[in-house]
Amino acid sequence: MARRKTEVFSMSFLDCITCAFGSVVLVYVLISAQGGLRKSTESKVKRAEVSQMEEKVLEGYQHLVQLRNSMLQTDDEKVKTEGLGTRVLSETERLKVELADSDKETLSRREAIERLKADLRSLEQGARRLEGATTDPSATGTRVRGFIGTGDRQYLTGLKVGGEHILVMVDVSASMLDETVVNILRMRNMSDTRKLMSDKWRRSLATVDWIASQMPVESQFQLYVFNTKTWALTPNSDGKWLKVNDPNALGDAMQALHKIVPKDGTSIENAVTALNLLNPRPDNVIMITDGLPTQGASAPLIRKTIDGDDRLKLFQRAFAKYPRAVPFNVILMPMEGDPNAPSAFWVAARATGGSFLSPSKDWP
Numbered sequence: 331m332a333r334r335k336t337e338v339f340s341m342s343f344l345d346c347i348t349c350a351f352g353s354v355v356l357v358y359v360l361i362s363a364q365g366g367l368r369k370s371t372e373s374k375v376k377r378a379e380v381s382q383m384e385e386k387v388l389e390g391y392q393h394l395v396q397l398r399n400s401m402l403q404t405d406d407e408k409v410k411t412e413g414l415g416t417r418v419l420s421e422t423e424r425l426k427v428e429l430a431d432s433d434k435e436t437l438s439r440r441e442a443i444e445r446l447k448a449d450l451r452s453l454e455q456g457a458r459r460l461e462g463a464t465t466d467p468s469a470t471g472t473r474v475r476g477f478i479g480t481g482d483r484q485y486l487t488g489l490k491v492g493g494e495h496i497l498v499m500v501d502v503s504a505s506m507l508d509e510t511v512v513n514i515l516r517m518r519n520m521s522d523t524r525k526l527m528s529d530k531w532r533r534s535l536a537t538v539d540w541i542a543s544q545m546p547v548e549s550q551f552q553l554y555v556f557n558t559k560t561w562a563l564t565p566n567s568d569g570k571w572l573k574v575n576d577p578n579a580l581g582d583a584m585q586a587l588h589k590i591v592p593k594d595g596t597s598i599e600n601a602v603t604a605l606n607l608l609n610p611r612p613d614n615v616i617m618i619t620d621g622l623p624t625q626g627a628s629a630p631l632i633r634k635t636i637d638g639d640d641r642l643k644l645f646q647r648a649f650a651k652y653p654r655a656v657p658f659n660v661i662l663m664p665m666e667g668d669p670n671a672p673s674a675f676w677v678a679a680r681a682t683g684g685s686f687l688s689p690s691k692d693w694p
Contacts, residue, residue, distance in 0.1 A: 435524065442527040489659055489685050491544035493614035495571055496551045498541055499601055501619035501663075503557040506531055506592040509664045522591045530620075530663060535588060537618055537661055537689065542584060545574045552608065553583040557594040558625060560604040563587055569607045595624040599648035603627070606651065615684070616659045619675075621668040623648060642670045649678050657684035664688070 507517040507528045517525055525531070538553075545551055550571040553563045562568045563586040564579060572579040596619070605615065622641035626648075630636075636644075652658060660675040672688060679686040 435520075438524060438527060445532070489616070489661070489687055490614070490657075491541055491616070492546060492549070493612070494549055495608070495610060495612045495614070496545055496549055496574075497554065497605060497608065497612035497615045498538065498551065499554045499556060499560075499605070499615065499617045499619075500534065500538055500587065501557070501596060501617070502555045502590050502592045503596040503624075504593050505596070505620055505665055506534055506663065510666050518593075525591050526588075528592075531592060533689075533691070534618055534663055538587060539584065541616055542580060545580075547575045549574045551580065552612070553587065554601065554604060555587065555590060556597065556601040556604070557592070558597050558600070558629065560597075560601045563590075568604070569609060571608070595629075596621070597625050597627065597648075598623040598645060599627045599651070602648050602651045606653070611653060612656055614657055614659070616661065618661045618663065620663040620665040621671045622674060638668065638670050641668070642674055645674050645678075652678070652682070654682055656682060658682040659684040660686050662686070662688045 504518055505514055507525055508514045508530055517528060551574050552567070552571055554560055555563060562570075563583045564572060572583070574580060598619075601617075605612065622638075623644045624636055624641065626644050658679050658681075660679050662672060662675055665671070672686075676686040678684075
């Protein structure tokens with residue numbers, strides 16, 4: 331009996347192999363499907379997280395915009411507040427200055443009132459003395475005006491208020507308001523009433539009153555004032571002489587002087603020119619001033635400031651026109667920053683046979 335032939339790849343083996351391969355494929359398909367499902371689930375989760383993050387980012391941008399707007403608004407308010415603070419500080423400083431000036435003005439007015447009260451008491455005492463001096467209505471004095479000082483001091487001045495034609499010249503420039511440059515600048519911005527109450531100006535007026543009270547009754551006089559210009563206090567009397575024994579003439583001139591408010595600069599050259607126009611020329615000149623001139627016959631065209639040497643030159647040029655035969659008497663009121671003035675006026679007074687006086691604070 332012939333042997334059966336053996337085959338390696340029989341039908342059964344192939345079936346096994348095919349089944350095994352199918353199983354492997356099935357397992358791979360299952361595994362792939364499960365992995366894809368897991369990835370899909372994870373992707374959805376990640377997308378959800380990304381969406382949440384995007385929403386948070388958008389909210390962050392919104393908050394950032396709001397913060398920026400708030401910051402800009404805060405900056406604007408800060409700028410406004412700083413500007414308001416600056417204005418408030420400026421206004422506070424201005425009010426402080428005004429309050430200080432008001433306090434000074436009040437104090438000055440009180441002092442002026444006290445001085446006026448003292449003057450009134452002096453006048454009352456003088457009137458009582460005059461009333462008790464004589465009962466004879468025919469008794470008369472030797473002076474056309476009386477003068478009552480604020481004290482009992484007597485002075486040896488060497489100033490002779492005599493002559494047939496007496497010329498009194500009063501400086502009414504702005505420097506006659508005070509003794510210091512700083513206070514002069516302050517006084518220039520005050521009211522005319524406050525300027526008229528200046529201590530220095532009141533002393534100058536009292537000096538003129540004293541001179542007027544010393545004039546001989548038989549003399550003639552003229553009262554000039556000068557700053558950058560020169561004019562007679564009595565209207566329409568420039569170049570003319572007035573009688574001392576005419577109480578209206580002297581009284582009107584003194585009243586006009588008490589109403590003048592000092593201002594502007596000083597020109598002694600114009601004062602000397604006006605002096606030379608008087609006919610006849612004076613035989614006694616008394617000048618009340620506080621320093622050397624600040625300009626010549628006219629104001630400078632360019633230069634606005636002047637030093638001490640130039641002021642001395644202006645005075646020397648003005649004094650060169652002065653008649654040497656006429657005594658030049660000077661009453662120099664105090665003024666800072668003009669060291670050449672006393673010596674210049676003293677030399678001029680000696681050269682003409684006049685006198686030089688720098689009065690104390692309680693004279694006359």
